[in-house]
Amino acid sequence: MDRLQSMRVFSKVVEQGSFARAAQALDMSNTVVTRNVADLEAHLGTRLLNRTTRKLSLTETGKQYLERVRQILADIDDADAVASSSARKASGTLRIYCHPGFGQYQLARLLPLYAATVPDVVLDVSLADHSVDIVEEGFDVGIYMGLQKFDSSLIARRLATSNVVLCASPEYIARRGEPLTPVDVSSHDCLNFAFEQLRHSWPVKWENKQVDVPITARVVSNNISVLRQAAIAGMGIMVRSSLTLEDDLSSGRLVQLLKGHHLGQMSLSLVYPSRRLLSYKVRSFVDFMTAQFPRPESDPWLAHV
Template identity: 75%
Template sequence: MDRLGSMRVFARVVDLGSFAAAASALGMSAAVVTRNVADLEAHLGTRLLNRTTRRLSLTETGQQYLERVRQILLDIDDAEAAATSSSRQPSGTLRIYCHPTFGKSQLAQLLPRFAQATPEVVPDVTLADDDVDLVEQGFDVGIFIGLQKFDASMIVRRLATSNVVLTASPDYLARRGAPARPSDIAQHDCLNFAFEQLRHVWPVAWNDEVVNVPVTSRMVSNSGDILREAALAGMGIMPRSSFTLGADFDSGALVQLLQGHHVGQLSVMMVYPSRRLLSAKVRSFVDFMSAQFPRPESDPWLPGA
C-alpha cells in the first residue's frame, strides 16, 4: 500500500464529500479511490469514514487522523517546494499585503533584515484593513490578523498568537489605582473599541477562568491609534494587542495590568496562494517569516504568555 498516496486520497474524499468527486479530481476510478481509503482503514485497524447512500461523515477517530494527515501533507509539500526552489536565486518584486497594525508595529522592523538577506528581491508592501483578494489583486503573500477573511483555498501558516491585554498610563494609575482583580475594572474609566461585543462587557480571562466585567466607556473608537493617544493622556484603561505595545512598555508610557490575563486573542497568519511551484522569492519570505516566529501557538511579545 502506498500509505502517503492513500492519505492524499482520504483527504481529498473528505474535502470533496464523495468518492466519485475525489476520483474525478484525482483522475482515478471510483473503485481505486474506495480501495485506497479501505486499505488505509485496514492498515490502521479502525473506521475513518461513516458511509451512507447519501453522505459521508468522519468518525471521531477519522477527524483526529485527518488533522494529522493534513499537517503531514503540508510538511511534505513544503519540503519538496523548498528543495525545488533552493537552487534558484530569489529575485524580482515581491508584492506583500499586510494589516496596517501589524505592518507598522512589526513588519516594518523585519523587512530591512529580509531585504539584506535577499538583495535581489524588491518588497512592494501594501497596508490596508479592507477585504483583500490576494490572487485578484496580484499579491504574492499576505499577513492577516484576527477575523480577517481570505479565500479558503489559500495556504495558511499561523505565525503567532497575540493576546489582547489591558493597559493604562502611570499617570492614570497614580490617580485611580491599579485593578487587583478583573472585577475592579468595573470601577474604572475604559477606552473601548467600537465592537458591539465589547461595548458593555469585557470577558477577562485570568487565573484559568473568564470573568465578564461590565465596563463604563470613557471613549469609544474604531481606531486603535486614537485610543492609544487617550491612554497615553491618562484617560483610562485600554485593551490592545500585545504586538503593538513593545515600545510603550519599554519606555514606561503604558503599564500592563493584571499580569497573565487577556481579553481576547488574535492569530497572526501568513497566507499565500499555493505551495506548489512556489517561486523562490515567495519561498524566501515564507521561510524568513516562519523563522522569526518559531512557536506559532505562543505570544512572543509578552514574556511568559
C-alpha cells in the first residue's frame, strides 16, 4: 500500500463528500479510490468513514486522523514548493486581506520586516470587519479571525490563538478595586461591545465551566478604539482580544484582570488558494507569517507581559 497516496485519496473523499466525486477529481476509477480507503483503514485497524447509501460521514477517529493527514499533506506540498521555488525571486503586487484587529495591532508591525526580505514586492493591504471572498475579490492571501467564514476549498493555516480577556486601567482599579472572581465583575462599570449576545452578560470561563456574569454597561460601542480610550481613561472594565492588548499591557496603560479566566478564544488563520502553482510572492509571505508564529495552538501575546 502506498500510504501517502491512500492519505491523499482519503482526504479527497472527505472533501468531495463521495467516492465517485473523489474518483472524478483524482482521475481514478471508483474501485481504486474505494480500495485505497479500505487499505488505509485496514492498515490503521479502525474505521475512518461511516458509509450509507445516502451519504458519508467521518467517525470520531476519522475526524482526528483527517486533521493530522491534512497537515501532513500540507507540509509535504510546502516542502515541494520551497524546493521548486528556492532559485526564483518574489515580485509583483501582493494583495492581502486582513481582519482589522490583527491588521492594526500586529500585521502593521510585521509588514516592514517582510518587505525587507522581498524588495521587489508591492504590498496592497485591505482591512475589513466582514468576511471577504479572497478569490472573488482578487486577493492573494487573507488573514481571518474568530468566526469569520471563508471557502472550505481554500488552504487554511492556523497562526495563533487569541484569548479574550478583561482589562481596566490602574486608575480604575485604584478607585473601584480589582475583581477577584468573575462574579465580582457584576458590581463594576463595564465597557461593552454592541453585540446582542454580550448586551446583558459576559460568558467567563471559570473552573472549567462557563459562568454568565450579569453586567452593567457604562459605555456601549461597536468600535474598539472608543472602548479602549474609555478604558484607559478609567471609565470601566473592557473585554479585549489579547492580540490587540499587548502594547497597553506592557506600557501599563491597562492591566489584565482575572488572569487564568477568559471569555473565549479566537483563532487566527492564514488563508490562500491551492498550493499547486502557488506564486513565489505568496509562498514567501506564507513562509514568513508561519515563521512568526511557531506554536499555532498558543496565545503569544499574553506570554511575556
